[in-house]
Amino acid sequence: MSYRRDLQLLRRAQKQAKRQLRQLAQLELTGLTAVTLHAHTRQVTIMLASATGAPFTDTLREVLRERRQALRAEAQQLLLTWLADERLRERPAPAAGAVLP
Structure with a gap:
């Protein structure tokens, strides 16, 4: 890959991360729990109600740990x-005919 292509991919990833952080901040302000799953080419954010979200996120955090x-x-x-x-x-190989200790 070229430097220009790498730079484009990096900028795209930075923009995507900023969008995700804004989305998660909005969900947190509304009192929802969200889990984001990442793959190579995609990411999915799943919103959960707070009552069911806490045990799920605790279990997920434990499994990841x-x-x-x-x-x-x-x-x-x-x-x-x-x-x-x-x-x-x-280690140097012993010479042929040498006596091993």
Whole structure:
């Protein structure tokens, strides 16, 4: 991609984020709870009544927290594996006929 194309995509994303923040602020002022779901090409904001919104958002927040922790643990394990592989690669191979300790 070119720099110009990247800049256009960035500006479009900034405008979309501003629109979303305005929409969520309006919903909050009216006393509604809203959840925004993001995908690569789309986002959907779902408005919920306050009575049903609070338990839903609490459950969603808990699930997302658990998912983040699982991803963090997986990333840590991958990093440790990669570091161990790098240490093995850095060791010089023993010369042919050399006695191993």
